[in-house]
Amino acid sequence: MTIDRLKWYRLHSWAGLKLSLLLSFVLVTGTLATVSHEIDWLFNPAMRVQAPVEPVEYQWAALYRSARAAHPEAQLLSIEAPVDSWFAVEAVALDANGKRFRIYMDPTGSRVTGTGRWYNWQRFFRQAHRHLMLPLAVGIPIVCATAFLLLIALVTGIVCYRGWWKGFGKLPRSKQRSGKGRRKASRRYWGQLHRLLGVWSLWFIVLIAMTGIWYLAERWGLHASYPPPVTAPASDGPIEPTEETITAVVQAARQIYPEIRIRSILLPRKAGESLRLRGQAEALLVRDRANQMAFDPRRGELLETRRGDRLGIHLRISEAADPLHFGTFGGRTSRWLWFLFGCFLSALSLSGVHLYGLRTVNSARSDGSSWRFAWRGMGHWKWLAGLLLGLCLGTTAALFS
Numbered sequence: 001m002t003i004d005r006l007k008w009y010r011l012h013s014w015a016g017l018k019l020s021l022l023l024s025f026v027l028v029t030g031t032l033a034t035v036s037h038e039i040d041w042l043f044n045p046a047m048r049v050q051a052p053v054e055p056v057e058y059q060w061a062a063l064y065r066s067a068r069a070a071h072p073e074a075q076l077l078s079i080e081a082p083v084d085s086w087f088a089v090e091a092v093a094l095d096a097n098g099k100r101f102r103i104y105m106d107p108t109g110s111r112v113t114g115t116g117r118w119y120n121w122q123r124f125f126r127q128a129h130r131h132l133m134l135p136l137a138v139g140i141p142i143v144c145a146t147a148f149l150l151l152i153a154l155v156t157g158i159v160c161y162r163g164w165w166k167g168f169g170k171l172p173r174s175k176q177r178s179g180k181g182r183r184k185a186s187r188r189y190w191g192q193l194h195r196l197l198g199v200w201s202l203w204f205i206v207l208i209a210m211t212g213i214w215y216l217a218e219r220w221g222l223h224a225s226y227p228p229p230v231t232a233p234a235s236d237g238p239i240e241p242t243e244e245t246i247t248a249v250v251q252a253a254r255q256i257y258p259e260i261r262i263r264s265i266l267l268p269r270k271a272g273e274s275l276r277l278r279g280q281a282e283a284l285l286v287r288d289r290a291n292q293m294a295f296d297p298r299r300g301e302l303l304e305t306r307r308g309d310r311l312g313i314h315l316r317i318s319e320a321a322d323p324l325h326f327g328t329f330g331g332r333t334s335r336w337l338w339f340l341f342g343c344f345l346s347a348l349s350l351s352g353v354h355l356y357g358l359r360t361v362n363s364a365r366s367d368g369s370s371w372r373f374a375w376r377g378m379g380h381w382k383w384l385a386g387l388l389l390g391l392c393l394g395t396t397a398a399l400f401s
Helices: 005-017 020-033 036-043 060-070 121-131 136-160 164-169 182-200 202-222 243-256 313-326 328-364 370-377 381-400
Strands: 075-080 089-094 100-105 112-117 261-266 275-280 291-295 302-306
Touching: 005 020, 005 136, 005 328, 005 370, 020 036, 020 121, 020 136, 020 328, 020 381, 036 121, 060 075, 060 089, 060 100, 060 112, 060 243, 060 261, 121 136, 121 381, 136 202, 164 182, 182 202, 182 328, 202 313, 202 328, 243 261, 243 275, 243 291, 243 302, 313 328, 328 370
Parallel strands: none
Antiparallel strands: 075 089, 075 261, 089 100, 100 112, 261 275, 275 291, 291 302
């Protein structure tokens, strides 16, 4: 059967060009989301520790005491272990006006090193990438729909690129700086670069697209939910646990579930809520919430234990989506690898737009800008993408101001 590569190329160009503004924004924000904690670390000295601290058994009770002593008027919501060895412990709290903020502490001495606002770079990249700062019911389907554009571009690219499996070592030639063949050489260079980025990103495109489609399926009814949380016995008195209770529940957790490496403590916000410890254990590719122990915040009695290796298949698939999508499963190594291939994928999208413009310029025998021709080629779709990005950035400005 003869393959009409021209039709496949047109479909490839449509998928990569018409909504390229939106697609490139989603790819760039997702790439930066993988290292967003590091970006905040650069801007906020309170997040830094004097010397790298490798994973230890954190003194959770001492950290709890320090956070409460530094901000007695605030309500603590959670305490989380450092993201990496040169990060501080982070606690999230509500101030007197009910607004969230962050408290940073030294992981070894439990000393408070400073505070940070809730809306930081990590929140921006996470929310912009996930739902464009729009309501979840609207933003998540829009972002997830770009996964189909990636799959279309992937399949059509493989069909159009003959012998694509031979392209892993084909480096692009240097562009010709002057002469009659300058534009043709430029087009050849960007075409070779685009194909090189494409073949190296094949596995990553499949992974990102499939997890994106899974997120869409979850939003439309396939979401795997945990059983309702166990409520703590009703009683009078403050809902905040004491330091002694924190010490007792951490010790009990290490005895009852010795495999768990506690990564966070979630504190009750209202009466009836439990004190929860979360972390990692034997199960692979799960979020911290998959391994959880719930305690009575007043008496320290165990209410519930959840083990990641005992979850059903549906929950295991759901839990694996985030670690695979953002590369968090292997610590700094996997996150930086995901960042690298995210850069490849973002460059793939932008180089495709530029390449379309160069081809159009050559076809029209014009001296105009390739980006201007690409802008025209987006048609009415660019206004839809521009509107969505405008809403996203406008909402961001309102939240962060």
